Amino acid sequence: MKVDISSHFKNGKLYTPYFIDFPQLDAATKSLIADFVADVVEGKELEGINKPSWVNQNNDELETAKEYQDANCWHYHIGPYSMKTKVLQTPLKLNLNGSSSSAILHYQKLSEEHICILAYSPKHIPFPRFAQSNNPIMSRLR
Amino acid sequence: MGKQASFSSITQAIKFAIVSIGALVSSDINQDQLHKPVEYSVQQPFLDKGVFLPLAQSISGFTAFVEKLHKDGFAYLFARTVSVNEIESLHDGLQELNDLLNVVEKTFGSEGREMVKKLRKFNIALQALYQDIATYAYKKEADDVVLSRLNSDVSNSFNETHSRDDIRRALLG
Numbered sequence: 001m002k003v004d005i006s007s008h009f010k011n012g013k014l015y016t017p018y019f020i021d022f023p024q025l026d027a028a029t030k031s032l033i034a035d036f037v038a039d040v041v042e043g044k045e046l047e048g049i050n051k052p053s054w055v056n057q058n059n060d061e062l063e064t065a066k067e068y069q070d071a072n073c074w075h076y077h078i079g080p081y082s083m084k085t086k087v088l089q090t091p092l093k094l095n096l097n098g099s100s101s102s103a104i105l106h107y108q109k110l111s112e113e114h115i116c117i118l119a120y121s122p123k124h125i126p127f128p129r130f131a132q133s134n135n136p137i138m139s140r141l142r
Numbered sequence: 143m144g145k146q147a148s149f150s151s152i153t154q155a156i157k158f159a160i161v162s163i164g165a166l167v168s169s170d171i172n173q174d175q176l177h178k179p180v181e182y183s184v185q186q187p188f189l190d191k192g193v194f195l196p197l198a199q200s201i202s203g204f205t206a207f208v209e210k211l212h213k214d215g216f217a218y219l220f221a222r223t224v225s226v227n228e229i230e231s232l233h234d235g236l237q238e239l240n241d242l243l244n245v246v247e248k249t250f251g252s253e254g255r256e257m258v259k260k261l262r263k264f265n266i267a268l269q270a271l272y273q274d275i276a277t278y279a280y281k282k283e284a285d286d287v288v289l290s291r292l293n294s295d296v297s298n299s300f301n302e303t304h305s306r307d308d309i310r311r312a313l314l315g
Contacts, residue, residue: 002301005313010297016280017230027314034313038306102237116296123233125240126269132277 001091003037004116006140018128019119019136029103032078033120036105040115045088048077049098053106053127059096067130071141074115075104075124106137116142148211149224149232152268155204156235159264162197163242201260208267217271221278229272229279236268 005022012021022030039046051057053073054065061069074092081099089095092107092115106119118140121128128135211217220229243265247258300309 002299004296004300005298007295007297016276017233018276018280022313030314031310034310035306037300037313038309041300041302041304041309042306123237125237126273129273132273134277134280 001040001043002114003040004110004114004142005037006116006118008136008140009117009119012136014119014136016134017123018134019121022120025120028080029078029120032080033105033117036076036078037117040091043091046076046091046095047085047088047099048079048081048095049100050074050076050089050092050095052094057096059094065127065130067138071137072109073106073118073137073141074109075106075121077101078103078105078120108141110142146223148216149220149228152208152211152271153228153232153235155207155264156232156239156268159201159204159261160235160238160242162200163239163246163261198257198260201257201264205260205264205267208264208271212267212271212274217274218278220275224275226279229275232268232272232275236265236272239265239268 008021010022012023014021015024022033025033036046038044051059051074053068053075055061076092077098077100079099079101080103081101085097085099087095087097089098092109102123102125104121104124105117106121107115107117109115118137128137130138239261243258243261246261298312300312304312
């Protein structure tokens with residue numbers, strides 16, 4: 001599996017309740033992201049919920065999130081987890097029953113073997129609308 | 143009603159919903175601790191429409207209130223007049239209500255379907271309002287960053303030739 005990181009995310013300055021770029025994150029969160037990248041590259045089973053950004057928790061499609069579908073944007077519940085689960089999944093298959101966290105990592109699935117990390121949200125409820133003005137994902141797509 | 147009063151009314155409505163619904167769920171938890179089967183875990187009076195109906199009606203009233211504020215453009219006014227702490231406190235309430243809703247959905251099953259439906263509608267109305275408030279409140283700093291960079295450069299690329307140490311070193315220094 002190949003994992004790219006958007007330069008906007010890696011070097012960005014965004015710091016809002018919805019989105020925080022990598023340089024502004026605390027050490028623990030940076031470490032979670034580094035481990036996530038390593039786990040994906042190694043093909044290690046992942047603990048968090050992993051799902052497309054255009055479906056709800058029942059895997060029903062959301063009408064308001066078509067742009068996420070067009071760009072094949074997914075997100076992973078990166079932790080820390082409030083409740084642990086034993087439902088692990090190989091990267092980066094759909095996992096609706098994994099552990100949930102407030103924080104998520106947004107990524108674009110370029111192929112089944114290639115992703116690009118786009119953004120980090122410390123909280124995701126309500127889920128950021130694709131076109132809202134403070135959502136940087138649109139400008140980071142490949 | 144003033145802007146500040148309107149905003150306070152919203153947060154009070156969320157608190158009311160959380161406390162009311164939380165009380166019903168707590169009853170379930172207590173019963174569960176007595177090792178009763180799940181289907182009996184909610185006390186019968188709570189399944190009575192005498193409890194659900196007034197609560198559902200209150201929630202509907204809150205929903206209409208929030209939708210009206212949203213429609214009347216209050217999100218923009220709130221974003222300009224309410225403090226960031228209060229906006230984030232609203233978000234915390236939303237999050238708590240959402241978590242509670244997930245529990246309620248599992249706990250009450252078909253008996254509470256109507257109430258859950260109304261709570262979901264309330265939650266959706268609140269989320270829509272919050273999204274607009276947050277969008278306006280953080281617009282300037284976000285726009286400064288987002289609009290100045292419109293390309294898709296890659297900063298790092300990792301594959302199976304990279305060890306965990308390589309990745310951690312590249313990202314964490």
